[in-house]
Amino acid sequence: MIAIVDYGLGNVASVRNMILKAGADARITSDPHVIRQAERLILPGVGAFDHGMRSLLDRDLTAPLNHAVGERRVPVLGICLGLQLMACGSDEGTMPGLSWLSAHVVRFDVDTTRLRVPHMGWNTVTAAHPSFLSHGLPERARFYFVHSYHLRCDERADVALTTTYGGEIVAAVVKGNIAGTQFHPEKSHSYGLALMRAFLDWQP
Secondary structure, X not given: OEEEEOOOOOOHHHHHHHHHHOOOOOEEEOOHHHHHHOOEEEEOXXXXXXXXXXXXXXXXXXXXXHXXXXXXXXXXXXXXXXXXXXXXXXXXXXXXXXXXXXXXXXXXXXXXXXXXXXXXXXXXXXXXXXXXXXXXXXXXXXXXXXEOEEEEEOOHHHEEEEEEOOOEEEEEEEEOOEEEEOOEHHHOHHHHHHHHHHHHHOOO
């Protein structure tokens, strides 16, 4: 069973629709028991870091998520804020993250006379390392981004895809059974569909 974690801050219906297009089904849930038993997890999210962590804590979801991902080693895909919550913390707030990745979330440091923040729109991605996320993707695959903060990984080996916005930034990560995208595959048409199918087939 694929569980899409609903903590009040994600495009959960859009994510489920993309999974349906990919030929599978998923359950949108905020039930800790369902999350503990899931065979795959998707952690979407839009919004501020501390708000996201508080929402997970208020719904008693951090422990079942840690159990599923850390102990049962189920494949998990974080999307946008969902990816950022996997880090140790964020410049956007003061709360600790889930700490599944050795990473920190930082604000864009760009010339705002040339580039807008938030970064919003379509960007091509480049494979930093071979991974299931890049397998089968066409050259110059484009994904839809909406964010003011981005992930900075301590371990370069965790970075799967990069993009450029005032310099190179992390577009996606893969580490063990943990994967995440800064972009929104559910808003990225055929490219997002290809990536979601890859996640559904992934056997870490």
